[in-house]
Amino acid sequence: MRAVELIGAAVYDSDGVPVGAVRDLFFEAVGGQVPDSGRPAYRLRALECGAVGLAHRLGYGHRSITGPWPLTVLMQRLVQNSLIVGWEQIAALGTGRVDLAVRRDQLRWAQQEEL
Amino acid sequence: MKRVFALALGVMTAIGGFVDVGNLVTSGITGARFGMSLTWAIVVGTIAMTLYGEMAGRVAAVARRPVFHIIRERLGVRTALVNLLAFVLLSLLTLAAELGGVALVLELVTGINYLVWVPLIAAAVWLIVWRMSFSVMENLFGVLGLCLVVFVVALFVLPTDWGSLWHGVTHPWVPPREGHPMYLFYAVSLLGACLVPYQVVFFSSGGREEHWTPKNLTEMRFNCVVGFPLGGLLSIAIMAAAAVVLQPLQINVKHLGQVALPVARALGPVGLSIALVGFAAALLAAAAECALSIGYSVGQFFGWSWGKDRRPREAPRFHLVCLVAVIAATAFILTSIDPIAVTVVSVVLGAAAVPLTYFPVLVVANDRDYMGGRVNRRWSNALATVFLVLMVVTSIAAIPLIFFTKAGQ
Amino acid sequence: MDAGKRFSADEMLLDRQIFDADDQPLGKVDDLELTLPDGGGPPVLTAILCGPTALGPRIGGRIGQWWAAVGRRLRPSDEPYPNRIPLDQVGKVDSTRLTLTVSRDVLDADRMRDWTRDHIIGRIPGA
Numbered sequence: 333m334r335a336v337e338l339i340g341a342a343v344y345d346s347d348g349v350p351v352g353a354v355r356d357l358f359f360e361a362v363g364g365q366v367p368d369s370g371r372p373a374y375r376l377r378a379l380e381c382g383a384v385g386l387a388h389r390l391g392y393g394h395r396s397i398t399g400p401w402p403l404t405v406l407m408q409r410l411v412q413n414s415l416i417v418g419w420e421q422i423a424a425l426g427t428g429r430v431d432l433a434v435r436r437d438q439l440r441w442a443q444q445e446e447l
Numbered sequence: 448m449k450r451v452f453a454l455a456l457g458v459m460t461a462i463g464g465f466v467d468v469g470n471l472v473t474s475g476i477t478g479a480r481f482g483m484s485l486t487w488a489i490v491v492g493t494i495a496m497t498l499y500g501e502m503a504g505r506v507a508a509v510a511r512r513p514v515f516h517i518i519r520e521r522l523g524v525r526t527a528l529v530n531l532l533a534f535v536l537l538s539l540l541t542l543a544a545e546l547g548g549v550a551l552v553l554e555l556v557t558g559i560n561y562l563v564w565v566p567l568i569a570a571a572v573w574l575i576v577w578r579m580s581f582s583v584m585e586n587l588f589g590v591l592g593l594c595l596v597v598f599v600v601a602l603f604v605l606p607t608d609w610g611s612l613w614h615g616v617t618h619p620w621v622p623p624r625e626g627h628p629m630y631l632f633y634a635v636s637l638l639g640a641c642l643v644p645y646q647v648v649f650f651s652s653g654g655r656e657e658h659w660t661p662k663n664l665t666e667m668r669f670n671c672v673v674g675f676p677l678g679g680l681l682s683i684a685i686m687a688a689a690a691v692v693l694q695p696l697q698i699n700v701k702h703l704g705q706v707a708l709p710v711a712r713a714l715g716p717v718g719l720s721i722a723l724v725g726f727a728a729a730l731l732a733a734a735a736e737c738a739l740s741i742g743y744s745v746g747q748f749f750g751w752s753w754g755k756d757r758r759p760r761e762a763p764r765f766h767l768v769c770l771v772a773v774i775a776a777t778a779f780i781l782t783s784i785d786p787i788a789v790t791v792v793s794v795v796l797g798a799a800a801v802p803l804t805y806f807p808v809l810v811v812a813n814d815r816d817y818m819g820g821r822v823n824r825r826w827s828n829a830l831a832t833v834f835l836v837l838m839v840v841t842s843i844a845a846i847p848l849i850f851f852t853k854a855g856q
Numbered sequence: 857m858d859a860g861k862r863f864s865a866d867e868m869l870l871d872r873q874i875f876d877a878d879d880q881p882l883g884k885v886d887d888l889e890l891t892l893p894d895g896g897g898p899p900v901l902t903a904i905l906c907g908p909t910a911l912g913p914r915i916g917g918r919i920g921q922w923w924a925a926v927g928r929r930l931r932p933s934d935e936p937y938p939n940r941i942p943l944d945q946v947g948k949v950d951s952t953r954l955t956l957t958v959s960r961d962v963l964d965a966d967r968m969r970d971w972t973r974d975h976i977i978g979r980i981p982g983a
Binding site for chain 2 (some may be wrong): 389390391397398399401
Binding site (some may be wrong): 510511516519520523524525527528577578749750751752753758759760763764766767816817 | 883952973976
């Protein structure tokens with residue numbers, strides 16, 4: 333699987349309600365290691381889904397951007413509306429489409445998420 | 448002493464890098480048609496260029512990222528690609544205008560039609576890109592470009608009515624013979640000439656070529672804060688000279704020779720030849736910088752090895768892009784399209800494209816993960832935001848103005 | 857690869873400049889390869905992908921297809937799968953840099969550069 337197949341894919345919840353498009357992939361280190369390197373292996377922990385991609389791309393999601401003033405307010409508002417989908421909440425992966433096993437209101441908001 | 452010399456050299460190259468065919472042509476035309484009433488556009492454009500130039504230089508030194516690395520990282524592949532295509536097309540147009548400009552200067556000197564000179568100049572530009580070391584290029588042409596100071600001298604020799612010039616500066620009204628759209632069109636052209644996107648791409652990529660680190664910040668800032676405004680002052684001097692000599696004669700500038708006319712009037716053949724040397728040096732350097740910027744932008748977008756401090760074998764695709772750019776721009780200007788018209792259209796379209804290049808720089812200059820404590824201060828953000836809004840407004844207005852005024856005819 | 861405990865693709869990986877062990881640029885992180893483990897569970901990051909065949913699908917549309925086709929021509933035996941840099945050849949990754957633990961000459965991941973050098977630029981005097 334390639335990241336391009338996930339990023340941009342449309343996400344629908346268990347009732348078929350659109351949740352947004354995949355904007356970012358969150359990884360975490362797992363106990364296992366990449367063979368022979370002694371470095372941690374990473375697994376896909378969650379997808380971030382939102383309506384507007386620009387604010388994420390610019391880094392107003394998880395980077396510490398301090399300005400300029402009107403932009404920070406606007407962008408952070410856009411980012412706040414995105415949702416986190418844990419890998420275990422996914423029911424099926426199709427071409428350009430992700431179907432969830434849960435309802436939209438069971439998802440966590442991105443701003444509550446510790447990266 | 449050595450340090451003072453290095454600083455002086457940096458300032459001179461900043462001046463040389465600021466003034467190109469866009470500034471010469473738009474200052475000449477507007478001085479002759481609008482007197483000093485558009486001075487504010489150069490002042491605004493220069494302050495914005497200084498502010499954003501410093502930001503791009505700081506990002507290059509601290510985050511070690513030139514402009515098109517930032518654009519791809521922060522805007523994503525597709526938006527960045529659109530951005531890249533716009534930048535490349537625009538810079539090709541600018542490159543064509545610079546080549547045509549040098550050719551017009553040689554036509555003036557030799558009497559041989561400028562089209563004959565175009566291929567030779569293109570070959571010279573390519574050789575500069577191919578072989579000349581980065582610092583030699585910057586310093587040689589930066590210093591020769593200072594010949595343009597002859598415009599300031601001319602103003603003092605001419606029977607300049609300083610009071611009336613100042614009156615024009617402080618009363619930016621539309622002259623009776625001109626309409627508002629025309630006035631706005633040329634205001635946009637002056638802004639575009641000060642803010643041409645290739646300048647900031649070149650400045651930041653040059654910073655990477657010279658391996659800037661945070662230690663170079665003071666020097667870089669000094670170059671920006673002194674060099675760019677002096678370049679702007681030179682543009683104003685050219686405008687003033689045109690206002691003094693050309694405006695009373697109602698000359699509509701159609702050729703670079705007319706831009707130099709005030710100097711010839713004031714200082715005779717010697718002055719004229721100094722001015723023409725200045726023109727040729729400034730435009731030749733700008734042409735090389737423009738061709739390099741096209742190579743830089745494409746190389747940075749794709750992550751190729753790029754730069755003049757690498758041998759061509761080490762950065763083959765970068766050099767291929769530069770070569771193709773020079774050939775394409777040469778072919779375009781050889782269609783015998785009017786280089787002055789190309790210049791005017793290129794700076795106005797440039798004004799339309801400015802936010803694409805400058806906006807990502809502003810965002811990254813605020814990113815603590817990249818910049819640590821060297822993010823923008825509050826006042827510079829406030830100023831940068833005001834200019835960004837202005838740039839966006841200008842950018843939206845630019846293309847309708849081109850059609851409405853038939854590109855300033 | 858060492859990128860700390862947690863990171864996001866946007867923040868640290870995608871579209872970043874890759875530098876090799878000798879500090880030479882070797883393309884961008886154009887895509888990521890994820891592998892579903894045999895025993896089930898979330899996909900694991902197994903390689904970073906780079907070059908035209910990786911970038912093409914991300915650009916999408918005609919231009920993307922064309923760019924990927926250019927890249928495929930340069931791959932040995934018309935291989936459509938992009939150059940992959942396995943994670944054990946990726947060194948430290950942080951918000952400022954992505955560095956490999958090997959030299960780019962070992963990887964043979966940039967045939968387009970080699971082709972341009974051998975067929976065009978290398979033939980011009982002074983290269």
